[in-house]
Amino acid sequence: MRITFHTFCLNHSGGMERVLTQKANWFAKHGFDVTILTTEEAECIPFFPLHSDIQTSSLDINYDQLYNSDNVWHNIINSIHKRRSHKQKLKAYLQEHPCDIFITLQHRNFIPNLKDGSRKIFEVHFSAAAKQEFLKRKKLLYRLAYRLGSWWQERKIKYYDRFIVLTEADRRVRALPNCIAIPNSITIPAPAVPAALETKRVICVARYSYQKGLDFLIPAWKIVAQRHPDWSLHIFGRTYGREQEYTQLLSEYDVAASVHLHEPTADITSEYLNSSIYVMSSRYEGFPLVLGEAMICGVPCVSYACPYGPSDVIQDEVDGIIIPQVGDIDGLADGICRLIEDTPLRRAMGASARENIDRFDENQVMQQWIRLFDNLTS
Numbered sequence: 218m219r220i221t222f223h224t225f226c227l228n229h230s231g232g233m234e235r236v237l238t239q240k241a242n243w244f245a246k247h248g249f250d251v252t253i254l255t256t257e258e259a260e261c262i263p264f265f266p267l268h269s270d271i272q273t274s275s276l277d278i279n280y281d282q283l284y285n286s287d288n289v290w291h292n293i294i295n296s297i298h299k300r301r302s303h304k305q306k307l308k309a310y311l312q313e314h315p316c317d318i319f320i321t322l323q324h325r326n327f328i329p330n331l332k333d334g335s336r337k338i339f340e341v342h343f344s345a346a347a348k349q350e351f352l353k354r355k356k357l358l359y360r361l362a363y364r365l366g367s368w369w370q371e372r373k374i375k376y377y378d379r380f381i382v383l384t385e386a387d388r389r390v391r392a393l394p395n396c397i398a399i400p401n402s403i404t405i406p407a408p409a410v411p412a413a414l415e416t417k418r419v420i421c422v423a424r425y426s427y428q429k430g431l432d433f434l435i436p437a438w439k440i441v442a443q444r445h446p447d448w449s450l451h452i453f454g455r456t457y458g459r460e461q462e463y464t465q466l467l468s469e470y471d472v473a474a475s476v477h478l479h480e481p482t483a484d485i486t487s488e489y490l491n492s493s494i495y496v497m498s499s500r501y502e503g504f505p506l507v508l509g510e511a512m513i514c515g516v517p518c519v520s521y522a523c524p525y526g527p528s529d530v531i532q533d534e535v536d537g538i539i540i541p542q543v544g545d546i547d548g549l550a551d552g553i554c555r556l557i558e559d560t561p562l563r564r565a566m567g568a569s570a571r572e573n574i575d576r577f578d579e580n581q582v583m584q585q586w587i588r589l590f591d592n593l594t595s
Contacts, residue, residue, distance in 0.1 A: 319338065324374060501524050
């Protein structure tokens with residue numbers, strides 16, 4: 218069976234890139250003919266290693282350039298040109314490189330209507346909540362134009378053979394007849410020996426963005442640091458030009474000595490194993506991979522109950538702690554301090570986390586994809 222993935226980019230270290238790479242590698246190892254087609258880079262240079270049998274190609278559309286300006290009309294005109302070019306290039310590519318299953322991680326209205334013979338799947342890694350939060354921070358005219366475009370897009374999404382979201386909660390919100398939920402699987406192998414949970418170190422893996430809520434985490438850490446000055450917080454993630462903003466935040470709350478900012482690492486497993494608590498302060502998620510990664514390493518997690526995902530992964534008071542209200546800085550600090558101060562609880566939750574997260578084992582999740590393909594092609 219021939220599978221073509223259609224995505225933005227593989228050149229970065231984000232969750233979408235990690236999940237797609239993992240999925241494509243699994244298919245390639247199991248005898249599928251896999252191609253990955255990108256739109257945002259002239260050359261595809263994957264951050265995460267790809268199976269040697271996977272082919273990559275780029276359409277070089279560069280939609281990301283649209284976000285360099287807040288000029289709505291400029292963006293609309295530029296978007297029209299890019300979409301027209303995209304349609305022409307993608308149509309030509311599929312005629313020259315036919316496939317059985319076409320999985321796109323970016324929706325374009327023309328994709329469901331392409332008559333190339335493949336089954337079309339739209340897989341989204343952002344929840345419905347992501348769009349709502351994104352629009353909150355834009356000007357009125359931008360919001361109106363975006364909502365109009367989104368309304369038109371959603372009318373077209375129902376024409377895909379399947380629309381895949383990551384959680385049942387998100388599926389219920391979207392309420393489309395072709396929509397089903399398939400979660401992400403654990404993205405790193407289970408280490409032979411779990412974290413010892415003795416290091417006075419809390420870890421967070423998050424890019425520097427509004428979504429990830431580090432502006433909640435830093436003031437929460439000030440409370441933690443005052444109660445436990447011998448503990449440190451280590452944040453791994455790309456800064457995207459916001460280094461000064463977060464440096465000022467650390468200075469404002471006087472925690473620069475105990476908070477360490479790191480670039481992404483290809484060996485994140487070692488960082489989990491060298492930590493005792495994982496913390497997630499996101500405003501919203503699609504399906505947080507980092508929680509599963511930390512848990513398979515035996516690290517208990519403290520997270521806001523943001524929409525969507527944390528409550529699907531963490532069993533509150535069993536293998537981690539859920540803080541009900543997003544933005545509750547005192548609650549987040551108390552959750553971290555509770556695991557710092559209660560070593561037996563920390564170890565018990567870590568052991569349960571390693572055991573319970575096995576329900577998102579890669580092979581189990583990928584069998585859901587196999588059943589989907591069988592249903593679509595039978």
